Amino acid sequence: MLRRLCWIDLDQYRPFPPAFIQLADFEFPDLPILPETLLLLDLKAQDPWLDLTDISHVLLRDLGATTQILRLAAREYADAKFRPVRMEDCIADLGLDACLEAVSTKIIVQDAKNEAIVALWTHSREIAEHASAIAEDTAGVDPAQAYLAGLMHAIDRLPGLLGWSGPLAELAMDKSRGISLAQIWSLPSCVCELFSAPDPAGSRGPWSRIVRAAHAQVGRNSPTSACNVLF
Secondary structure, three states, rough: OOOOOOOOOOOHOOOOOOHHHHOOOHHHHHHOOOOHHHHHHHHOOOOOOOHHHHHHHHHHOOHHHHHHHHHHHHHOOHHHHHHHOHHHHHHHHOOHHHHHHOOOOEEEEOOOOHHHHHHHHHHHHHHHHHHHHHHOOOOOOOOHHHHHHHHOOOOOHHHHHHHOOOOHHHHHOOOOOHHHHHHHOOOOHOOOOOOOOOOOOOOOOOOOHHHHHHHHHHHHOOOOOOOOOOO
């Protein structure tokens, strides 16, 4: 699971598309979470022996919940030097109530209309778990960062899948929407590197290779294989 993250100096990846530079984070819709995630969080929050590690594991199994917490941390700690870097630290620094509020604004209703959303959330978690396992056997690669890269490898599909409208609808048509979202939300470096331009020298990390390997393990014909491998 996510033990530590490496945050990014955004200047090394700018500029991203000018149309998105003025889109402040608060203008983006909240991401939904699975109902079982909220149920587990509520149950664990009521436990008199609160375990932040257990709560972190619940959050990290849900693409929407994880993204919401990381966005909240980026807003509260504009200076990356002071930003909490582990999910447990995010909860401890931001407060459990604030984190629960951030993730509970939207719930995915599991019906035919939202099948594609549920499939992508399931697929993202599956790829994350495989990516972490691959990193465990790879020298010099942090399984925590590999997990996060796997979990967020399909955020470029969010604008279209979630039906964003207005100026945000343009993101669904933009080929660089993945890196745009990663930068605007100040996501950790492993995510930004995953969506950045191809790097033959490999200086931007092994995340593309690991995500591809995770897809190969899951299998292209898996019923939860809800995205195209573009890395």
